[in-house]
Amino acid sequence: MADDITLAALVTAVLAAWQDLVARGEMSEQTLSRFSQLLHRFDSFAAARGAPLATDVTPVIAGMFVDAHGRTRHGHTAPASLSTRHLRRSVLRMCFATARRLSLADADPAGDIDLPSRVTEPTRPLNEAEAVELRLAAETTDRPTRHAAAAALALAGGFSGEIGHITGTDLDLTSARAWMHGSTKTRPRWCPLDAWAAQVLSARADHLAATAPPGHEPGRLPLAVSPRNGTDEQIQARVCVALRDLIRRIGLGADPSIRPASITAYAGWETHLRTGRIEAAARHLGMASLDSTAALIGHDWHTQPDNDTPQRDGVNPDA
Numbered sequence: 001m002a003d004d005i006t007l008a009a010l011v012t013a014v015l016a017a018w019q020d021l022v023a024r025g026e027m028s029e030q031t032l033s034r035f036s037q038l039l040h041r042f043d044s045f046a047a048a049r050g051a052p053l054a055t056d057v058t059p060v061i062a063g064m065f066v067d068a069h070g071r072t073r074h075g076h077t078a079p080a081s082l083s084t085r086h087l088r089r090s091v092l093r094m095c096f097a098t099a100r101r102l103s104l105a106d107a108d109p110a111g112d113i114d115l116p117s118r119v120t121e122p123t124r125p126l127n128e129a130e131a132v133e134l135r136l137a138a139e140t141t142d143r144p145t146r147h148a149a150a151a152a153l154a155l156a157g158g159f160s161g162e163i164g165h166i167t168g169t170d171l172d173l174t175s176a177r178a179w180m181h182g183s184t185k186t187r188p189r190w191c192p193l194d195a196w197a198a199q200v201l202s203a204r205a206d207h208l209a210a211t212a213p214p215g216h217e218p219g220r221l222p223l224a225v226s227p228r229n230g231t232d233e234q235i236q237a238r239v240c241v242a243l244r245d246l247i248r249r250i251g252l253g254a255d256p257s258i259r260p261a262s263i264t265a266y267a268g269w270e271t272h273l274r275t276g277r278i279e280a281a282a283r284h285l286g287m288a289s290l291d292s293t294a295a296l297i298g299h300d301w302h303t304q305p306d307n308d309t310p311q312r313d314g315v316n317p318d319a
Contacts (some may be wrong), residue, residue, distance in 0.1 A: 005104055007046055011039045014098045026135045031128050035091050042092065054105055062092055077159030082116060083127070083298065089113050090129035124257040125265035125297050130250060131155060132260035134263065135196055137249040144203035149253045150242040151222035152204075153178060157267035157284050159186060160243065160260045161248040164235035168205035168219040173198055186286035191267070261296065269297040 015036050021027040045065050051057050067087045070080045080088070092110035099105035122284040126134065134155070138148040153163045161183040170179040172190070176198050182188035184248060193201065209218035213227065221227050225238040243260035244253070268281040275281075282293040294300065 004055050006052055007043050007054045007057060008052075010099050010104050011043050011095070013102055013104055014095050017041065017098050017102060021132065021136075025117045025199055026193065027132050031132065034128070035094075038088065038091050039095055041086075042095075050258075054099070056107045059109045059112055063113050066092070066110065066113055066115070085115055087129065088128045089115060090127050094133060104260075106219050121263065122257065123259050123261045123296065125269040126258070126262050127266075128270075130252065131266050133250040134246055138200070143208045144200060146204075146224050146226070147242045147246055148200045149204040149257065150239055151246055151263065152193070152200040153191075153224055154243060154260065154263035155267055157191040157264060157271075157286075158198050159264050159285075160239045161185065161232070161236045164222055164224050164225045164239045167221060168208065168223065171201055171205060173202055180286060182286055187288065189283070189286045191284065222238050265296045265298075268293060269299075272297055272299060 015032070018027060018032055018035065022029055022032050042065050043070065043140070046052070046057055046061055049061055051061050051062070061166040066080075066085050068080065069077050070084060071077055089110050093108060096105050096108045096110065100108075134151055138145075138151040150163055151168055154160070156178055158166065158178070158180050162180045165181055166178060170181075171256075172179070173193075176193045176195075177190045178193055178197075178201065180186070180189050180191050204223050205219070208221045208223070212218040212221060216227060222235075224242065225235055230238070240260045243263060247253055247258055264285065268285045268287075271284045272278060278290050278294055278299065281297055281299075282288070282290055285293060285296070287293045287296075
């Protein structure tokens with residue numbers, strides 16, 4: 001580890017590594033921009049508190065940053081929302097995990113920061129940093145696995161009861177979308193695929209075409225589960241096993257609010273963040289109830305105007 005590296009230099013190196021994730025489609029440009037702003041604010045925040053070196057950053061400083069007041073969209077200083085505090089902690093943890101892989105750090109000052117659960121419902125959406133980590137965890141082997149396919153379809157907006165029925169014939173890679181057949185609780189719909197999901201699902205379809213068992217039509221093999229027969233409940237259970245395995249890999253297995261539906265909820269949350277409309281999130285997820293959609297993505301639309309998108313992070317360095 002470079003003991004005398006400044007926090008600013010560490011942040012620069014980490015952001016360069018994350019730019020590689022963008023090039024591979026594992027992180028969006030918008031997410032990188034948001035995380036970059038947050039880490040530069042963290043650097044300024046730490047420097048103002050006498051911590052210019054990476055080794056100067058203590059759990060206390062990290063905790064102060066996570067809890068710091070922020071600026072609202074109207075420029076006013078206000079306490080940070082719980083979801084903002086969770087995102088700050090996740091980005092800091094991701095930053096120092098990347099720094100450790102680059103041999104620039106050997107500690108995680110945000111690792112022991114305890115925060116309340118973000119919502120009272122049994123399921124909460126992944127946040128942006130967790131979604132990036134999930135993509136990384138899904139590609140830990142040298143071949144396109146069903147785990148990666150399940151993650152790609154869930155992050156696209158598919159539920160566990162739908163994912164196990166998606167085959168290569170349901171992919172429209174030219175338009176970067178996948179057809180979800182719907183279920184007893186969701187409507188059939190097209191779900192958009194980001195660059196990473198399109199790449200993963202294309203590779204998975206090609207892999208199945210090359211390794212299809214005799215008597216099976218490759219294009220009709222399920223992408224995210226083994227091809228053996230089973231009831232709808234059994235197929236859904238196989239999808240959940242794959243998604244829970246990935247959740248454990250990124251260190252969230254002990255969080256009772258993180259479940260396979262948390263991955264799907266992220267897609268709805270991201271759509272709501274982008275559009276400011278709960279109806280858009282409901283259409284994306286194929287859900288008929290706006291109340292159920294809002295509960296799934298952690299949005300209290302009865303007390304917040306629906307055109308009021310989730311607050312962006314804006315740390316007040318003087319807080």
